[in-house]
Amino acid sequence: MILYGQTLINKGKIQTMENVIECRHLTHYYGDRCIYEDLNFAIPKGRIVGLLGKNGTGKTTTINILNGYLQPKSGECRMFGQNAGQLSPSVKQKVALLLEGHVQYSFMNIAQIEKFYASFYPLWDKAPFWELMNKLKIAPKQRISRMSCGQRSQVALGIILAQNADLLILDDFSMGLDPGYRRLFVDYLSEYAHAEDKTVFVTSHIIQDMERLIDDCMILDYGKLLLQQPVDRFLNSFKRYQMTSLLAPNWKKMPVVHPEKIRNKMEFYSDAGKQTIVQNLKEQGFETNDLQEESLTLEEAFIGLTGKY
Numbered sequence: 001m002i003l004y005g006q007t008l009i010n011k012g013k014i015q016t017m018e019n020v021i022e023c024r025h026l027t028h029y030y031g032d033r034c035i036y037e038d039l040n041f042a043i044p045k046g047r048i049v050g051l052l053g054k055n056g057t058g059k060t061t062t063i064n065i066l067n068g069y070l071q072p073k074s075g076e077c078r079m080f081g082q083n084a085g086q087l088s089p090s091v092k093q094k095v096a097l098l099l100e101g102h103v104q105y106s107f108m109n110i111a112q113i114e115k116f117y118a119s120f121y122p123l124w125d126k127a128p129f130w131e132l133m134n135k136l137k138i139a140p141k142q143r144i145s146r147m148s149c150g151q152r153s154q155v156a157l158g159i160i161l162a163q164n165a166d167l168l169i170l171d172d173f174s175m176g177l178d179p180g181y182r183r184l185f186v187d188y189l190s191e192y193a194h195a196e197d198k199t200v201f202v203t204s205h206i207i208q209d210m211e212r213l214i215d216d217c218m219i220l221d222y223g224k225l226l227l228q229q230p231v232d233r234f235l236n237s238f239k240r241y242q243m244t245s246l247l248a249p250n251w252k253k254m255p256v257v258h259p260e261k262i263r264n265k266m267e268f269y270s271d272a273g274k275q276t277i278v279q280n281l282k283e284q285g286f287e288t289n290d291l292q293e294e295s296l297t298l299e300e301a302f303i304g305l306t307g308k309y
């Protein structure tokens with residue numbers, strides 16, 4: 001089910017994609033504990049890609065490997081064609097990183113922090129920072145140390161955008177933000193990234209935000225990557241099925257996941273299509289005329305694919 005982002009059909013035209021990130025045969029262990037083995041994925045230029053996974057599946061680990069903070073046990077990660085652990089200063093400038101982000105130097109106010117960070121980034125563009133800050137309705141002279149947790153996160157996101165990097169890596173960007181600001185930021189980031197041809201690699205457990213923001217989803221399970229696909233393709237094929245006839249086929253012979261009896265119904269998930277499922281049941285000697293197919297939100301599809309617990 002994994003799809004590498006080499007080609008994309010956009011308004012009828014096939015585009016060849018240039019990959020900003022490429023990870024091949026990535027394997028990581030902490031001590032003798034395997035986090036994943038042989039992970040392969042690519043992030044094409046100009047796409048907003050969301051990494052989804054339950055707690056502890058290795059999302060932050062992957063981001064730490066990409067940023068050279070962690071050395072994988074084996075395999076290779078390349079960013080802009082260079083080994084992630086040994087990026088040249090010119091490639092480092094192309095990457096903006098938010099790590100469970102809060103702003104340091106919280107004794108400064110917003111205006112001071114903007115000037116301070118500007119001095120480190122040659123491509124600094126203060127416009128997105130101030131556009132976001134103006135929505136906060138906080139005086140430019142207010143100290144960061146006197147802001148709430150969510151307000152500090154907003155400042156951190158403004159600093160990330162102002163770096164004007166080609167690749168933005170945002171680990172858990174929704175930290176402490178209220179629903180209104182999350183919506184504002186998601187819409188702003190989506191608009192900004194597509195207009196400026198930025199590539200975004202993002203994690204968050206708030207999948208409603210991800211559904212609104214991302215073009216492609218990567219779903220990480222314990223030990224392996226389950227899929228990488230455009231979200232619309234995933235949601236067009238991966239469906240929930242229910243039937244009131246409590247049939248007991250050999251589920252292992254069927255292209256379904258997580259079959260479960262819920263009260264007087266059978267429920268399962270599949271990307272095979274209704275006809276194929278009916279055919280599969282028939283081949284096992286079961287007829288059903290009450291099979292219902294249901295379209296899913298990204299959150300429902302994520303839970304359907306990875307299981308509830």
Ligand SMILES: Nc1ncnc2c1ncn2[C@@H]1O[C@H](COP(=O)(O)OP(=O)(O)OP(=O)(O)O)[C@@H](O)[C@H]1O
Pocket residue numbers: 030035053054055056057058059060061062
């Ligand atoms: N430095 C470390 N040493 C040992 N184990 C670690 C270390 N860092 C993370 N782990 C373990 O590796 C696993 C993956 O952690 P990681 O932080 O990458 O997960 P995650 O997918 O980002 O989780 P979450 O969604 O909860 O933030 C977890 O079980 C965690 O306990």
